[in-house]
Amino acid sequence: MGMQITSDKVFDDIEHHFKISAGPGAGKTHWLVQHIKNVLGKSKRLGKTRKIACITYTNVAVDTIVKRLGNATHHVEVSTIHSFLYKHLIKPYAKFIAQEYDLNVSNIDGHDEHIVYFNIVKKWIENHSQKSLFKHPNSEKQLLKIKYETIKQWLETIYYELTDSNDIALSTDKNKNFFSNKIQPKHQINRKCLDMLEKDLIEYKKIYWKKGILHHDDILFFSYQIISKCPFVLDVLRAKFPYFFIDEFQDSNPIQVEIIKKISEKETIIGVIGDQAQSIYGFQGADPKQFSELELPEMRNYEMAQNRRSTDNIINTLNSVRSDLLQHPYRKVCGMKPVIFCGNSNDAYKEALKLSNNKKVVTLSRDNITSNAMRREFGNGNLKDKLFSDLKNNDSSKDRRKFVIHYLKGVVFAKERKFKEAIKEIMVLYKSTIEDKEERKKRALNDLLCLLKKYDDYSNASLMVFYELLKRELDNQISKFQKNSNAKSFYENHTFQELALCVNIPEDSSDHRTIHKAKGDEFNNVLLVLKKEEDLAFILKPDLEKEEQRIAYVAISRAQERLFISVPTLKESKKASLSKLFEIKEFET
Numbered sequence: 210m211g212m213q214i215t216s217d218k219v220f221d222d223i224e225h226h227f228k229i230s231a232g233p234g235a236g237k238t239h240w241l242v243q244h245i246k247n248v249l250g251k252s253k254r255l256g257k258t259r260k261i262a263c264i265t266y267t268n269v270a271v272d273t274i275v276k277r278l279g280n281a282t283h284h285v286e287v288s289t290i291h292s293f294l295y296k297h298l299i300k301p302y303a304k305f306i307a308q309e310y311d312l313n314v315s316n317i318d319g320h321d322e323h324i325v326y327f328n329i330v331k332k333w334i335e336n337h338s339q340k341s342l343f344k345h346p347n348s349e350k351q352l353l354k355i356k357y358e359t360i361k362q363w364l365e366t367i368y369y370e371l372t373d374s375n376d377i378a379l380s381t382d383k384n385k386n387f388f389s390n391k392i393q394p395k396h397q398i399n400r401k402c403l404d405m406l407e408k409d410l411i412e413y414k415k416i417y418w419k420k421g422i423l424h425h426d427d428i429l430f431f432s433y434q435i436i437s438k439c440p441f442v443l444d445v446l447r448a449k450f451p452y453f454f455i456d457e458f459q460d461s462n463p464i465q466v467e468i469i470k471k472i473s474e475k476e477t478i479i480g481v482i483g484d485q486a487q488s489i490y491g492f493q494g495a496d497p498k499q500f501s502e503l504e505l506p507e508m509r510n511y512e513m514a515q516n517r518r519s520t521d522n523i524i525n526t527l528n529s530v531r532s533d534l535l536q537h538p539y540r541k542v543c544g545m546k547p548v549i550f551c552g553n554s555n556d557a558y559k560e561a562l563k564l565s566n567n568k569k570v571v572t573l574s575r576d577n578i579t580s581n582a583m584r585r586e587f588g589n590g591n592l593k594d595k596l597f598s599d600l601k602n603n604d605s606s607k608d609r610r611k612f613v614i615h616y617l618k619g620v621v622f623a624k625e626r627k628f629k630e631a632i633k634e635i636m637v638l639y640k641s642t643i644e645d646k647e648e649r650k651k652r653a654l655n656d657l658l659c660l661l662k663k664y665d666d667y668s669n670a671s672l673m674v675f676y677e678l679l680k681r682e683l684d685n686q687i688s689k690f691q692k693n694s695n696a697k698s699f700y701e702n703h704t705f706q707e708l709a710l711c712v713n714i715p716e717d718s719s720d721h722r723t724i725h726k727a728k729g730d731e732f733n734n735v736l737l738v739l740k741k742e743e744d745l746a747f748i749l750k751p752d753l754e755k756e757e758q759r760i761a762y763v764a765i766s767r768a769q770e771r772l773f774i775s776v777p778t779l780k781e782s783k784k785a786s787l788s789k790l791f792e793i794k795e796f797e798t
């Protein structure tokens with residue numbers, strides 16, 4: 210149990226490690242900003258090169274904290290953990306470990322998402338140490354020709370794992386089944402073969418590293434290796450950052466936690482802030498226990514029991530879901546009783562707007578396709594969420610596919626005002642033909658402007674119309690379709706919009722987002738869009754040990770004034786228990 214404080218609390222003693230745990234809307238981020246100002250005022254340990262590091266989860270959260278700090282940003286560095294480690298560890302010190310990992314330091318240029326490329330997989334398998342053991346039906350040729358898609362899906366699950374001896378090993382998702390389940394029999398790979406392949410995962414990574422390509426996870430991996438192998442780097446880091454505060458700590462990667470523990474051993478004061486019930490990044494290795502169980506020498510523990518965000522009615526709902534914490538309303542505004550809409554989610558959205566006096570209602574969805582559909586006012590009845598893989602299965606011309614997909618994504622990002630991401634998508638197409646990066650950027654920008662100008666010509670038409678426009682305007686060389694081919698009919702029978710709906714918008718800050726992208730944020734009116742009535746389990750049978758339920762809890766806790774939930778159907782038997790907390794409204798189907 211920690212000592213109870215409120216978000217107004219000002220610490221006189223700023224020289225102890227601390228942990229603050231509190232529920233949603235308690236004022237954790239508010240307190241953090243005030244605490245940074247407090248430390249700036251009191252500390253004798255800051256200076257031109259000695260700053261407070263403030264780590265938060267997304268770039269959107271970084272901007273929010275920077276804005277809230279106002280003029281007080283002088284001796285503060287606010288960033289995500291990846292940008293922080295890249296700037297202070299990878300850039301200056303990667304050279305010390307480069308040889309061991311075949312890392313081409315001079316070519317490193319930021320870090321990207323891990324994308325599995327055929328040529329890299331081919332090179333890896335051709336040089337694999339266990340190659341002689343790959344036998345029919347998993348011979349080298351079969352793996353690369355028939356089973357490549359399965360290998361690709363498997364490699365997409367690569368992650369770093371902390372071992373018991375505190376080393377880091379590369380691993381893959383063992384829960385996903387790559388040799389049975391939905392995969393067609395001829396594409397299956399048996400466990401034994403995957404285990405053999407897994408022995409050389411580091412060699413697979415090294416092919417990227419030799420080119421200077423780093424993935425997001427590699428930043429944590431190399432940072433950990435740098436501080437383990439060159440401990441003086443830790444002293445430099447501690448000298449530069451006498452204070453190190455981390456918001457949303459419950460979603461830290463375990464390797465990040467180890468790095469922080471090492472920093473905390475001397476000199477630097479570590480402060481962590483979080484809520485274990487809001488841990489929603491399990492798929493990236495986060496575990497709610499790593500926050501609740503974190504212990505640092507002489508660390509002080511605090512808790513906040515208020516909820517400063519929401520109305521009494523919303524806090525009642527939050528309290529009913531959560532058994533480890535009872536939040537007290539701070540605002541003491543009763544507010545509207547939350548509403549469950551039963552029926553089509555677009556009708557729910559329209560009704561929610563009406564009930565919110567036509568003010569902004571933010572919709573939160575579990576997956577990208579639903580949030581994209583809400584954005585474009587599509588119904589939730591008929592969405593096809595596998596269209597990119599269907600495209601791949603139907604169009605065997607890799608160059609043509611790549612050409613269409615990158616341009617399509619570029620257009621979708623630009624329409625969401627994500628211009629940097631849009632240009633990056635299109636630049637990929639010039640990677641092998643234009644060596645100079647600035648030149649590639651210029652070409653991509655020109656292409657993008659051309660496509661945006663002609664948006665009305667293809668945005669409501671078939672994918673074929675989009676392809677023909679690309680061919681006409683941007684690259685005449687791209688291959689034509691064969692008569693009566695599967696590819697041709699796929700392009701004719703799917704629309705640009707259908708594929709656009711499947712695009713994942715990075716760091717989405719629009720009114721229609723996934724729940725993960727609403728983390729830390731708050732909105733007057735929230736509509737949580739559930740895909741099926743079973744998803745109401747978090748209210749009917751709450752168990753926040755389950756990550757799916759924590760995700761729903763994060764969603765409803767974003768609401769300040771009005772909370773709405775949309776479900777397609779609702780059994781009579783459930784209505785009675787829901788009606789205590791919710792108004793229930795049904796639409797004709």
Ligand SMILES: Nc1ncnc2c1ncn2[C@@H]1O[C@H](COP(=O)(O)OP(=O)(O)OP(=O)(O)O)[C@@H](O)[C@H]1O
Binds near residue numbers: 231239518728730
């Ligand atoms: N002491 C305070 N004075 C004024 N406003 C406050 C105070 N504490 C919190 N608030 C306001 O209450 C709301 C919730 O605070 P904040 O976003 O910091 O909560 P949080 O604990 O970080 O929430 P979550 O875990 O849900 O992200 C914000 O609008 C914030 O500005």
